[in-house]
Amino acid sequence: MRTGLLLLHTLLYTCTFAQPGQWRSVIPDSLQPYANYVFVEDFSRDEFATVYLQKGTDTLHPKLVVGLVDHCGSYINRYSIEGLGFTPLWINNIARDQGGNLYISGLTGSTVPLTGHGHPPFIVKLNPQMKVIWAKSYRTPSDVHYPGLFEINRFNQGSLLFLTDLTNYGNTLLKIDDNGNVQWAKAYEDFGNVLGEISSTNDGGCILHIRGSVSKVNALGKTEWRTELSKGGAISNTVEIDNGFMFFAGVRSGIGRGRVIMLNHNGSLRWASKEFANLKASHAKKLSQNEVLFTGYGTSHHPSAPSNSGICLMRINSSGFIQKMQVLHKPDMAYHSGIDFVSIPSKGDYLVESTVDSTWTSYLHFSKFPPEWDSLVCYDTAPFEEGQNTVVTDSVLPLLNHKDINITVANIPISVQALGTQALTYACQILDKGHTFSLGPDTTLCPGDFLTLQGPAGYRYQWNTGSTERSITISEAGWYALEASFGCDTIVYRDSIFVDYFPGQDLSILLNQNSIFTGDSLNIQGLGGNPGKYTWYLNGQAVEAGSQWWYTGERPGTYSVRLEETTDEGCVFSTVESFEVRIRIPFAPNVFSPNGDALNETFRLLNAEGLSYELEIYNRFGRLVAHTGSEGWDGNTTNGKAASEGVYFFVARYGPERATLTGHVTLTR
Numbered sequence: 001m002r003t004g005l006l007l008l009h010t011l012l013y014t015c016t017f018a019q020p021g022q023w024r025s026v027i028p029d030s031l032q033p034y035a036n037y038v039f040v041e042d043f044s045r046d047e048f049a050t051v052y053l054q055k056g057t058d059t060l061h062p063k064l065v066v067g068l069v070d071h072c073g074s075y076i077n078r079y080s081i082e083g084l085g086f087t088p089l090w091i092n093n094i095a096r097d098q099g100g101n102l103y104i105s106g107l108t109g110s111t112v113p114l115t116g117h118g119h120p121p122f123i124v125k126l127n128p129q130m131k132v133i134w135a136k137s138y139r140t141p142s143d144v145h146y147p148g149l150f151e152i153n154r155f156n157q158g159s160l161l162f163l164t165d166l167t168n169y170g171n172t173l174l175k176i177d178d179n180g181n182v183q184w185a186k187a188y189e190d191f192g193n194v195l196g197e198i199s200s201t202n203d204g205g206c207i208l209h210i211r212g213s214v215s216k217v218n219a220l221g222k223t224e225w226r227t228e229l230s231k232g233g234a235i236s237n238t239v240e241i242d243n244g245f246m247f248f249a250g251v252r253s254g255i256g257r258g259r260v261i262m263l264n265h266n267g268s269l270r271w272a273s274k275e276f277a278n279l280k281a282s283h284a285k286k287l288s289q290n291e292v293l294f295t296g297y298g299t300s301h302h303p304s305a306p307s308n309s310g311i312c313l314m315r316i317n318s319s320g321f322i323q324k325m326q327v328l329h330k331p332d333m334a335y336h337s338g339i340d341f342v343s344i345p346s347k348g349d350y351l352v353e354s355t356v357d358s359t360w361t362s363y364l365h366f367s368k369f370p371p372e373w374d375s376l377v378c379y380d381t382a383p384f385e386e387g388q389n390t391v392v393t394d395s396v397l398p399l400l401n402h403k404d405i406n407i408t409v410a411n412i413p414i415s416v417q418a419l420g421t422q423a424l425t426y427a428c429q430i431l432d433k434g435h436t437f438s439l440g441p442d443t444t445l446c447p448g449d450f451l452t453l454q455g456p457a458g459y460r461y462q463w464n465t466g467s468t469e470r471s472i473t474i475s476e477a478g479w480y481a482l483e484a485s486f487g488c489d490t491i492v493y494r495d496s497i498f499v500d501y502f503p504g505q506d507l508s509i510l511l512n513q514n515s516i517f518t519g520d521s522l523n524i525q526g527l528g529g530n531p532g533k534y535t536w537y538l539n540g541q542a543v544e545a546g547s548q549w550w551y552t553g554e555r556p557g558t559y560s561v562r563l564e565e566t567t568d569e570g571c572v573f574s575t576v577e578s579f580e581v582r583i584r585i586p587f588a589p590n591v592f593s594p595n596g597d598a599l600n601e602t603f604r605l606l607n608a609e610g611l612s613y614e615l616e617i618y619n620r621f622g623r624l625v626a627h628t629g630s631e632g633w634d635g636n637t638t639n640g641k642a643a644s645e646g647v648y649f650f651v652a653r654y655g656p657e658r659a660t661l662t663g664h665v666t667l668t669r
Contacts, residue, residue: 038050038354039091039093041102041342047070049066049067049094050066050067051065051091051104052091053091061087062087063080064080064091064124065078065419066079066102066130066416078418078419080416080419081104081124081415082414083413083414084108084414085412086109087108088106089106089108089109090106090119091104092160093149095152096152100127102126103124103152103158104124105121105122105124105160106122107119107121120140121138121148121160123135123138123150123176123180124412130418132414132415134180135412135413136409137410137412138174138407138410139408140405142164149197149198152200153201154200156177157175158176158178158180159174159175159206160173160176161195161196161197161198162174164187170188171188172185172188173185173187173188173221175219180409181409182409185405185407186221186403188402195210197210197235197237199237199240205218207238207245210235212228212249213397214226214227214228214235214245214263214267215227215399222402224267225266226397227268229249229261235249236281236283236284236294236296238284243265243270245263247284248260257276257277258276259274259275260273260281260316261273262320271320278301279298279312280298280312281314282295283339283340290317291317291318291323292315294312294314294316295311295313295351298310298312310328311339339353351366352365353365439480439495439497442499443497443498443499443500445500445501445502446502446569446570446571447501447504447573449475450473451475452471455471455482459484463482464479464482477499477500477501478498478499479498479499480496480498481495481496482496505565505573506529507565507573508526508575509524509527509563510524510526511523511577512525516579517553517582518555518556518581518610519553519609519611520552520553521550522550522552522553523548525547525548526547530565531546531547533566534565535564535566536562537563537564538560539559540560553581554581554656556581557581559579559580559581560578561578562575583655583657584609584655586607586611586613586654587607588661588663590663591665592668593669594635594636594642602631603633603665604630604631605632611630613629613653614628614629615632615651615652616652618649619648620647620648622649624638625637625643625648626638626643635669645668647664647665647666649662650662650663650664650665
């Protein structure tokens, strides 16, 4: 974490639940005088680590204390760092590496306040179980004047920046490995006589900046480029994204004014936003999708917003477009001293703010940070209010002159003493606690249906199924119960619901035949359930109601018949069967004798029941002799005369498709 938060100084932990996932607390026995800070870092799956100086036997000899606080502030495990052999005067920063180890950096000395000499920096490394891995102090050839910043990069290498003798050294950068050994130490003489800031880069180097000067230092401490931003004031930490570096640069002449600037990886200016007249950003955090979240203090111009400023959140993408910007107002406090972020893997991101009220009582606020920022009172703020017409330049300055310096490293035989778990003494003012909720009345579902049960928004959830999600989807009968707790509220709200299912219906379809010819009829009958609730469907189209119906085949094909029963409760049960409609294939006899003996008097198509057809009769010379329908040919020509004996040719066209059958027949008398 980059920004220190003012130390809280009363013996009582006070927890105020303002919104879901929010609380505020006071660090016990903390050291009030001077510009002392509490540093907060995500430590484990469910805990924050707080590092601060605690009052010792007197205020001139404070103790270095690590406190582990859960996401609700409901308990704290405290550990005292013992056997330092010196007085810890100042905490520079804390950091956590990828292995979960905690680093604490600070300044040593024997007097309070800082006297300007005799204050070598120290670093303590603790594992996640609060066991000492190593502790070292680093003495420079010149006195340390101001504490600096400490960063851990992705290679578990540490970078410590501090301000030494203003004449000979200036800003000094110390690079150590994960064992605390010095890899190199360099002083940057022309970097200015004001303490700068550092941000680790992905290649193992650092970004150094002080006011308007920004420099890239490689993994060996050599300067790669240096860029000047005209009229630059305070600068937030630098965030490296895919195509460069992004940070917020203040304007010296304008309090609360500044702009977002993005540099390419070679230090050239990529873009700069217009000037903000209502935001002073102090911290930047990389989000997903190559976006950066800036936080600081701003003033909302919404007509119903409080007159005082609040926490300003601005999300901006790598092209300079603001995705969202809002001011989050909290209860009035006389002084705000720091904002930062911590993350708990199992709980999400938290916004941490330090405030002091009008009685100079300090509070440390933890607020669950929602993706849409909707758990606090938010007001839109105009993102681009024109301020002074300052110019952002892209002038590349000569590289920083640096010189190697010798650092003496001394091991410190420290130990960690567990102070035990101190239960919080609650003095809670419930501002907006949870409310009762209902999962709804007991219900009965139709077979195959699903029901989604959902708890109220913003709570913690425990279902009797074992789920801790807000909603569950059920498909079986039974009791379902939810216990929901609100933020850090100790009250648990409960409700349950019984879900049952209507019994199923055993429907079936009875067909008197599985296939019919065109023109034939098929009897379809339903069995089971309530026939008064039947609806019949043929190939998806509703055709009939009632217990049974008759279907007459018209066209050949395979047909699907579905029976549906809709109960009084609205449940729909169904079953499906299929049948085939086939076309008849007629054939013709090869001889007939229309001689009046009542035997074989007419030429007709056989196997043609239900088919309509027409016949064309031709003689051997191809002349049409007769044209008849389904009644057949009686052996007479079209003019009513008896045709002579012999062989005749016929063409028969039958059925809806007008299929054709040809052949010959012999007429005898």
